[in-house]
Amino acid sequence: MRVLGIETSCDETGVAIYDDSQGLLSHKLYSQVTMHAEFGGVVPELASRDHIRKLIPLIEEAFREAKLEKGDVDGVAYTSGPGLIGALMVGASFGRSLAHAWGVPALGVHHMEGHLLAPMLEHAPPPFPFVALLVSGGHTMLVDVAGVGEYELLGESLDDAAGEAFDKTAKMMGLPYPGGPMLSKIAEQGEPGRFVFPRPMVDRPGMDFSFSGLKTAVRNAIAAEAVNETVEQQTMADIAYGFQEAVVETLVIKCRRALKHTGHKSLVIAGGVSANSQLRKRLDELATSMKSQLYYPRLEFCTDNGAMIAYAGLQRLKAGEHSPLSIDVKPRWPLVDLPSINTNGEAS
Ligand code: KG4
Ligand code: ZN
Numbered sequence: 001m002r003v004l005g006i007e008t009s010c011d012e013t014g015v016a017i018y019d020d021s022q023g024l025l026s027h028k029l030y031s032q033v034t035m036h037a038e039f040g041g042v043v044p045e046l047a048s049r050d051h052i053r054k055l056i057p058l059i060e061e062a063f064r065e066a067k068l069e070k071g072d073v074d075g076v077a078y079t080s081g082p083g084l085i086g087a088l089m090v091g092a093s094f095g096r097s098l099a100h101a102w103g104v105p106a107l108g109v110h111h112m113e114g115h116l117l118a119p120m121l122e123h124a125p126p127p128f129p130f131v132a133l134l135v136s137g138g139h140t141m142l143v144d145v146a147g148v149g150e151y152e153l154l155g156e157s158l159d160d161a162a163g164e165a166f167d168k169t170a171k172m173m174g175l176p177y178p179g180g181p182m183l184s185k186i187a188e189q190g191e192p193g194r195f196v197f198p199r200p201m202v203d204r205p206g207m208d209f210s211f212s213g214l215k216t217a218v219r220n221a222i223a224a225e226a227v228n229e230t231v232e233q234q235t236m237a238d239i240a241y242g243f244q245e246a247v248v249e250t251l252v253i254k255c256r257r258a259l260k261h262t263g264h265k266s267l268v269i270a271g272g273v274s275a276n277s278q279l280r281k282r283l284d285e286l287a288t289s290m291k292s293q294l295y296y297p298r299l300e301f302c303t304d305n306g307a308m309i310a311y312a313g314l315q316r317l318k319a320g321e322h323s324p325l326s327i328d329v330k331p332r333w334p335l336v337d338l339p340s341i342n343t344n345g346e347a348s
Helices: 033-037 044-065 085-102 111-121 162-172 180-187 212-225 233-262 277-289 306-318
Strands: 002-007 012-019 023-031 075-081 106-110 130-135 140-147 150-156 266-270 293-295
Touching: 002 044, 002 085, 002 306, 012 044, 012 306, 023 044, 023 306, 033 044, 044 085, 075 085, 075 111, 075 306, 085 106, 106 111, 106 306, 111 130, 111 140, 111 266, 111 306, 130 233, 140 233, 150 233, 162 180, 162 212, 162 233, 180 233, 180 277, 212 233, 233 266, 233 277, 266 277, 277 293
Parallel strands: 002 075, 075 106, 130 266, 266 293
Antiparallel strands: 002 012, 012 023, 130 140, 140 150
């Protein structure tokens, strides 16, 4: 089976073709970040319009790169939620219409299931069951994963997502959108221990997160260090280090609890923040200390992309799932609402 995947839930237009027996045949990505950077964040209406502009050329390129005729697929998968409603509508309308024109089934895919299954695109995929830490711009979740669609939520953020905390903190530091990757780059020059910020909610049992208080602590530190409204470069790097350390350590503590609670020996990290090298390093150390194994996707599949949607869509299309002709998107959509697919490959 071969599936075209389309991702348009936020500010990246992603298109890919995944084949059950041959793997990933092509993958194309267009990022809108420079357009949104001018406004300090994603402007939903501009995002939708840009997806419209880029989707057809990217789909054409994806078929060319895969050396396939247009429409030479057995199904079309598109992100149908969660995300920005207008942006989702673009991918869903295109995807649903293409599938209809080509006479193949279409399926709306859950964006976070795409992230969760992204490590399956790698040569050594994680074996079920595993614990997944999903850390993106919109979500922070710890999930007990028994199989595709068999998800038990262990914990989630009660306020800001980890990526959102990175981006908002970076904005306070005067960095352009999206500041997460740049903040972590600056932190590399930071002096350990000069700024120690609170590790939110680690003194309470459970696996939920809260990152909004941390943002306030950083704001106060910046205000205290500012002279004539500017903070010296080294001090800024030290603050960035302290912030990243607090986020990473909090995530590590909760992952340790999740591995202990489930008894699983595999830990998966996915979503944009899983690109963070300090987080990868520290979770790798945690996994080793617990005789477990850490899995993550290659960098380009940590952030939004079409390959993860094609892969997730293929698993469900193969099991016989498909969406009706109506075009339906869900800006909010709990991951645990997804149906499981059983081992015979049938949706249940
Ligand atoms: O998964 P993603 O592309 O989009 C959503 O589904 O939200 O994640 C984007 C998020 C942004 O908040 C971005 O700042 C963050 O991932 N991010 C990082 C790094 N790379 C991306 N945060 C920290 N360190 C990084 N290296
Ligand atoms: Zn995402």
